Amino acid sequence: MAMEVTQILLNAQAVDGTVRKQAEENLKQFQEQNLPSFLFSLAGELSNDDKPVESRKLAGLILKNALDAKEQHRKLELVQRWLSLDNSVKAQIKACLLKTLSSPAPDARSTASQVIAKVAGIDLPHKQWPELVGALLSNIHQLPAHTRQATLETLGYICEEVSPDAVDQDHVNKILTAVVQGMNASESNNDVRLAATRALYNALGFAQANFSNDMERDYIMRVVCEATLCPELKIRQAAFECLVAISSTYYEKLAPYIQDIFNITAKAVKEDEEPVALQAIEFWSSVCDEEIDILEEYGGDFTGDSDIPCFYFVKQALPVLVPMLLETLLKQEEDQDQDEGAWNIAMAGGTCLGLIARTVGDDVVPLVMPFIEENITKPDWRQREAATYAFGSILEGPSPDKLIPLVNIALSFMLTALMQDPNNHVKDTTAWTLGRMFEFLHGSALETPIITQTNIQQIITVLLQSMKDVPNVAEKACGALYFLAQGYEDAGSSSSPLAPFFQEIVQALLTVTHREDAGESRLRTAAYETLNEVVRCSTDETAPMVLQLVPLIMMELHQTLEGQKLSSDEREKQNELQGLLCGCLQVIIQKLGSSEATKYVFMQYADQMMELFLRVFASRSATAHEEAMLAIGALAYAAGADFVKYMPEFYRYLEMGLQNFEDYQVCAITVGVVGDICRALEDKVLPYCDGIMTQLLKDLSSNQLHRSVKPPIFSCFGDIALAIGENFEKYLMYAMPMLQSAAELSAHISGADDDMLEYTNSLRNGILEAYSGIFQGFKGSSKTQLLMPYAPHVLQFLDSLYMEKDMDDAVSKTAIGVLGDLADTLGSNAGPLIQQSVSSRDFLSECLSSDDHLIRESAEWAKLAISRAISF
């Protein structure tokens, strides 16, 4: 039943567009007419050594795409389609694939490896193709090297594709044995050894049991360490990659090997070629990541029940590790600051040094200071830059007590360097280091300020001057100013030390946004972001100047909307600028809208501003939409009921946002804005609710929408109900069943991973906020009896949440509040029901004695409402 497809496959890669199109059409028809025959034909083509490599590769690729897709919904369809295929056809296809692994053509083998892994990804979790692992392992010993190589590669892909619980331990043991043997120095073929080393990287996740066994772990570690010494660069690099993966997956098993690994990595950093040295540094960065996580989680306070103890590997290696990394800092590349994709040993070493400072704190300082002192005034720019970078790197982690005396000395030196150093690279790093000083050592939480009345003038003068430097330096100067402003964010309504410079700073930032070269080094973005932070942290005294910004920014936005004919490249830049300007207006709206005095004056611009935002929706950029939507939400909050006049025009864009499944961020933000509008308009939102509810219900039923948008949609039901009260009646019959089934699903958490728990809790919170809003919305209306039929289920949901014992504090607070809202609204009618529920007794009393005052507050409310409901 296989068909001749070679020519079609070759035509599909033809240079001639007409030929190509025709071939693609033929393939599509074939697939639609007879899928099993189509897939089998492709497998046959791939496995046939008499066919041209080009047609074989494309056959494999089409086969692979018939099994898997990026998009979740499509992926599930493909899985179902494969599972429902006739077994005999599948067996024939699989045989072809396995046969291809022995082909002399490397491309055909490699393609087959990937297709086999995709099939395994579907079959193994469904207990299909049980003979696969056995068949592959039988290849390992007897066949030519290229088959062994392809087989190991296939095992690697399978481990990447399949989750560990789909493979039984016996098979895991066999796979690991084959892989580690393939890595062994006794394997003479480098291709085989490389494939085995890369396979191990993917197989490490399967090796839990084997890493718990001392003998097996010792063996694996020995082989990996030996492979790092292999003459073949790619094998050394892959072996170090394995070490990096082991350091995060099996951190707690590293102790016996850490000394050896240190020696290996130190040698590699000093002597080996860059790709290997980078992996060696990454090993220590990864150990730092682990120790930072452990120390953050337990705060360094270890009790018997903490899961993984901190072994302080970094601290122990510190005296040798730090000098080794300082050496790397001197190996900068020219112009690495202008190259977005750059990554070299100096950058990796500096990044690792920063992580070390966060891991060990104060201990790093005395090890780094001599290097800085020795190099910072040297004539060679590399030495000055390395010293500055080292200083910037250690500013996060050590205590302010330790750092502030040093920063007080360094600050004026850095300011001078930023003005006078002849080297751009040095200036870039100097500005970055100033930013780090302000980020970590400046703010109301610190007792001794590094910025004072005496030096603030100089600091600002230098930063503003530096904003006229080359783009990469100017961008860092903007960043430093960002953190300088942020440090004053708690100034509140009292006077800010930045106030006297406010006008000058804003002027300088606006000038930067207009630079010809502001598109380089994300300079324009940095300038707007800094402007935003300066506005956010401003105080009442500069409010008039913030107000003056409004027409300026509006004018800029207006100019981007004037219709010139633009190339797609120009349009993209235009959209980016629109996003930045909308973002800036959003920040200003939030700032000025938060005080009655400024809001009043500011609202005179509301009409024009709204008109501009609506015009931004005409562009096709998701980022611009998102920013405009956020700004409109802020405007609705500031305008209150007056926002109603914008609704007739705005509504269609609101609906558009709610329909935007593809850019789910836009959808999520629009859902949030619906909430803003409900609170602003209250019952005046009623005329728009039919449309909004329809769209929200559609969103919930769609399996294309990203799941993270669903919890806010439920919360939004609550916002709507609270706004329109008993008018929510007509939506009850749609909303309640949805809430009910979501509640049932979310009552029990499937799978134990943290992400799922977090998501489930956010879903629960959304559902509960919906119930809360609905009950409160109906409070006092004559239609409360409409809610009675739903009360038993709501109480059951609360009870089951209580029994599950895996709510977070936010959910507890909302849940106990819902109990109060239910009692409050339904009153004595629900009295008996409430008294029967576990929630009204155990859950309530637990919440009443909670440590969290927000939970207690909600519980007090519930207690009061219940006591009234049952006293009648």
Add this chain to the structure above:
Amino acid sequence: MAPHDLRRPFKRPAISDQQRRRELSLQRQAQNRLDAQHHARRLASTLLFLQPPQSDPEADPEPDPEIAPEAEPEQVTSPSELDVREASKLKGAQARKWFARQLMLPEWMIDVPDQLAQDWYVFARPSGKRCFVVSTNGTTVSRLRNGSMLHRFPSALPNGARTRDASGSAQSYTILDCIFHEADQTYYVIDMVCWRGYSLHDCAAEFRFFWLNSKLVETGAFDPPSQYHRYRFSLVPVYNCDQSGLSAAYTEPVPYVKDGLLFYNKHAHYQTGNTPLALVWKDENCSQYVIDTDSKGQVPSQQQVVLELQDNGNLTTSDEPHVVFGCLDGDFMQKSGLCCGNLLRFAISNGGLSFLDGKLEKADLHYLGKSNRARAFADSYSKVMFQYMARHSPLKVDDLLASINSSIEQENKPSDDQEMVG
């Protein structure tokens, strides 16, 4: 399988400003949702629903009588939930109901409590407008019992003016229970509800009065008016309700016009709404307004009462449980277009009130019409009774003095129970 990308962020802040904008928006929305929820829970539970603002042209016809209009027995708003700042946004009837529930309202004294001398304070009530005075965030606002604002002004109360007041947060508020006396433009402070954010609801009157005396003087609120202190505050002399205390309150001259005497039980908490642990008593010597006047300020020839119509036709007081004064038949209700919940005004005709075993048995009522719509509640039993007694057989100051004497005599009498010492 290609090598994995190991680039880490280099010289970049960890968070983008765009992400920050998004998060700040989400935070604001979550906070607003929480506020809306709070609003619904705190206020909607006291008020049946919120109406659009309505003007309120008709003032309460009574010259600020101490009626006790609490209609529901449960204390709907627990003291910790009292938030005058939120309530000040309410309008019309909702505001009246809310504020009326926040003040402690004395019942009228229709018989003399035991242990008056031991357990009670007495003071002469200043004639004027009963109000809340709230100081917070650099300003002071006084609100009448119906929620309408009397004055907004700077004062020397804590956070009462925009001056540099180092002590405590500007957000914390102070609430005083006052009577504004027109003639000398002075706020007479009769009780303290909240001091610098610390609620005194659960404190006994004894403590509240002590606190009032010791704290207020520190603020300079008693000083004469100035730029940052527009109205003077003053205390009223409070006496133990023994013979000399009662006489002093009744006869001693005070800088204000008296309007009856107020009696506060020393052990009673500041209980919002109607309470028998605070009592008001008046006679012609210490008050211009003993007998209720009508809307024109005239004393009507017959006593008038306002009663609430129940669904079974019963006419009841605002007390809980209701006291039934009479009943309307269905025909009459239908003809007059009356329905359950209406507040109706009646005159007590010649038949008067008759009692059996100390309980009201019958009232001779004559229907006058619906009450002024500014009224939030029906009259309380104690008010109707006090007014009735004032017209027929008033409780005199001598009766009060006699009651104090008799309890002293009783105390001095040798006890009949003698402890055996063998």
